[in-house]
Amino acid sequence: MIPNLLDLQPNKVSVDLTQYSMIIMGDTGVGKTMSTMKFLKELVPDKDPFFLEFEDRFQNIPGITAVKVNSMSDFKSIIGQLRNPALKNKFSCIVIDTLDKYEEFCERYVLENRDAEILKDVGGFGEGSLRFKSALRNIGLIQSLGYTVHCIAQSSHVKDFDTKKESDSLKLNKNTFSYCREGAFLVGYMYQKDGERYVTFKKSDKYPDLKDTFNLPTEINIKDLKDVWVKAVEDLGGDFTTKEKTIDKTTHVEDFNAIKNKGLELGALLAQHGYLNEATAVLQKNLGLDDDGNVKMFDSLRDTQIDLTKVIVMELEELVDKYNIK
Numbered sequence: 001m002i003p004n005l006l007d008l009q010p011n012k013v014s015v016d017l018t019q020y021s022m023i024i025m026g027d028t029g030v031g032k033t034m035s036t037m038k039f040l041k042e043l044v045p046d047k048d049p050f051f052l053e054f055e056d057r058f059q060n061i062p063g064i065t066a067v068k069v070n071s072m073s074d075f076k077s078i079i080g081q082l083r084n085p086a087l088k089n090k091f092s093c094i095v096i097d098t099l100d101k102y103e104e105f106c107e108r109y110v111l112e113n114r115d116a117e118i119l120k121d122v123g124g125f126g127e128g129s130l131r132f133k134s135a136l137r138n139i140g141l142i143q144s145l146g147y148t149v150h151c152i153a154q155s156s157h158v159k160d161f162d163t164k165k166e167s168d169s170l171k172l173n174k175n176t177f178s179y180c181r182e183g184a185f186l187v188g189y190m191y192q193k194d195g196e197r198y199v200t201f202k203k204s205d206k207y208p209d210l211k212d213t214f215n216l217p218t219e220i221n222i223k224d225l226k227d228v229w230v231k232a233v234e235d236l237g238g239d240f241t242t243k244e245k246t247i248d249k250t251t252h253v254e255d256f257n258a259i260k261n262k263g264l265e266l267g268a269l270l271a272q273h274g275y276l277n278e279a280t281a282v283l284q285k286n287l288g289l290d291d292d293g294n295v296k297m298f299d300s301l302r303d304t305q306i307d308l309t310k311v312i313v314m315e316l317e318e319l320v321d322k323y324n325i326k
Helices: 032-043 072-082 085-089 098-112 127-138 138-144 174-183 224-238 256-271 275-286 303-323
Strands: 023-024 046-052 067-068 091-097 151-157 165-172 187-192 198-202
Touching: 023 032, 023 165, 032 046, 032 091, 032 151, 072 098, 072 138, 085 198, 091 187, 098 127, 098 174, 127 138, 127 174, 138 174, 151 256, 165 275, 198 224, 256 275, 256 303, 275 303
Parallel strands: 023 151, 023 187, 046 067, 046 091, 091 151
Antiparallel strands: 151 165, 187 198
16 A cells, blocks of 8 residues: 655665575585575574475485475465464575575476476467466565565586686576566675685676675675674665664455445445446446446456456545545
């Protein structure tokens, strides 16, 4: 719901790091899962990050709260359980581990259910890619439940044959890359040096996929990431810094029937005062005509059309105000 614009205040940047999603990539065995778990636990000591595992490597990590996802039905069951408000008190966030295996999982689901070997073989007009993107967007569904979603990913090391330049990038196809990187505030590369684990978020020729929204230092010991990140937010925000949480992707469920009933009442009110034609014009503009050429009525709206229903109600309210109907 859009707030009253008269009450709108300048944006403030929050030092509540729990709301910022990130992607941590690195070579196999560098300790991405363990380090990410420790960092997220440091942010919220009284809750556990919940790892959705798409491979078995997590089995040797002590203290991790995780479940292996073997099928889309498993995944949907987990999402269904995450709707339980009690789990918001148990889990601080959700971690996809690893993002490249999740990509394979989504692609395999589409191919197996369409008896195809590659996505191009799944129907026509790019149907395979569309179905893959739909499966991939289950991450957004988890976010809509109010959870911050982080991702761990394997890096791919490439050496250009001509220029001899070497780079480390995300081992993902363009659909997964654009969808997940766009939604992340940070994309970092983790590596080991002198027995310690470090992370960098600075995009460069060597690390072309990285992303740094907060102007963090070039190299950060993972043990210092929380303090360094908070300081970067404070430097960025200046006087416009807050400790309050400012990002909420939770989808708030609205009462469709209540909104629809309000529209019916407004329509009846306008008709009683001689403005039936104006009310009908609003319906025709937004709903169109049926097969017989008649204006579609308010009763034809379904609960999946809640946004359209709200627009119609707002336009009927404008008519009521315009004609000063009490």
